[in-house]
Amino acid sequence: MQVIILENAQQVAQHASRWVVELISQKTNPVLGLATGSTPISLYQKLVKSHQEDQVDFGHVTSFNLDEYHNIDAENEHSYRTFMKNNLFDKINIDQKNTHLPTCNKGENPREQGIAFEDKIRLAGGIDLQILGIGANGHIGFNEPTSSLSSRTRLKTLTKQTLEDNSRLFQPDEYQPTMAMTMGISTILDAQYILLMATGKNKAKAVNEMITGPLSAKCPASALQLHEHAVIILDKAAASELSNQEYFNLANNEHQEINKEYGFYI
Structure with a gap:
C-alpha cells in the first residue's frame, strides 16, 4: 500500500488525475473503475x-462504476x-455505450444483475x-x-449513517433509495491498480483504520491492505490520525523517483 499525503484536496485531485491520464496514455484499451460522491468530483474536473486541452483522449476507454x-x-x-x-461523460469523448453501471430496477433479479x-x-x-x-x-x-471480504456485485442495504450522509442530496418529500447495487469487495480487489482518494477531517478515523487497523469487515476499506498495487492519496486533514506520517x-519520495524513471505502472 502506497500512502501519499498532500497539502489539500486540490492537490489530491491533481495527483490522482496524473495516474488516470498516465494509464489512458499507456493502454490500448484501458478499463477504468469509477466512483461517485463528493470526493471524485474534483478529479473529474481535472x-x-x-481532455479540453488535448492532453488525454477517452475515445478508447471503457468504464465500470462501483x-x-x-x-x-x-x-x-x-x-x-x-x-x-453531468460530471464527466457528457464533457469528454468517451463512447457512452462503453460506460457501465450495476443497475437493478423493479422486476429485475438482483442476483442475475450482479452476475x-x-x-461484463x-x-x-x-x-x-x-x-x-471512503465513507x-x-x-x-x-x-x-x-x-463479506469475498463479496461480489450484489444488492446491499444502506446503513443509517450512509442514508443520513446522503440525505442532503434529497428533498424531504423525495424518495431516497435504501438499497443499492454495488461491486463487492472481492470485485474491487480484482482491479490491477486501486486509487483511493480521501479528503477532510471527517474521513480521518476511517483512513487510519483502513491503513493501520486490523483487516476486518468492520472497516471494509481495510481489505485494501491485501492489494498489491493500492495507492492511497490523502490531504493532511484526512491523514491527521495517522501516527507514522514521517515514514x-x-x-512516497522514494516511489516518486521510481515513477519518474520507470512510469506509474508495471
Whole structure:
C-alpha cells in the first residue's frame, strides 16, 4: 500500500488525475473503475480540463462504476448515471455505450444483475485502475461495515449513517433509495491498480483504520491492505490520525523517483 499525503484536496485531485491520464496514455484499451460522491468530483474536473486541452483522449476507454441505487431510473437526477453524465461523460469523448453501471430496477433479479455485471467486467479484460472514495464508516462502494471480504456485485442495504450522509442530496418529500447495487469487495480487489482518494477531517478515523487497523469487515476499506498495487492519496486533514506520517512521506519520495524513471505502472 502506497500512502501519499498532500497539502489539500486540490492537490489530491491533481495527483490522482496524473495516474488516470498516465494509464489512458499507456493502454490500448484501458478499463477504468469509477466512483461517485463528493470526493471524485474534483478529479473529474481535472480530467475534463485535461481532455479540453488535448492532453488525454477517452475515445478508447471503457468504464465500470462501483454502484447505483436500486430501482431508480437512469434519467432520475439522483441516479449515478446522471451524476456521471453531468460530471464527466457528457464533457469528454468517451463512447457512452462503453460506460457501465450495476443497475437493478423493479422486476429485475438482483442476483442475475450482479452476475451479468461481473461478466461484463471479465469480457472487458478486467479493471485496470479502480477509483475509490471512503465513507466515514469505512465503506468502499456501498460495501457497508460487516460486508463479506469475498463479496461480489450484489444488492446491499444502506446503513443509517450512509442514508443520513446522503440525505442532503434529497428533498424531504423525495424518495431516497435504501438499497443499492454495488461491486463487492472481492470485485474491487480484482482491479490491477486501486486509487483511493480521501479528503477532510471527517474521513480521518476511517483512513487510519483502513491503513493501520486490523483487516476486518468492520472497516471494509481495510481489505485494501491485501492489494498489491493500492495507492492511497490523502490531504493532511484526512491523514491527521495517522501516527507514522514521517515514514509514509519518506516512502512516497522514494516511489516518486521510481515513477519518474520507470512510469506509474508495471
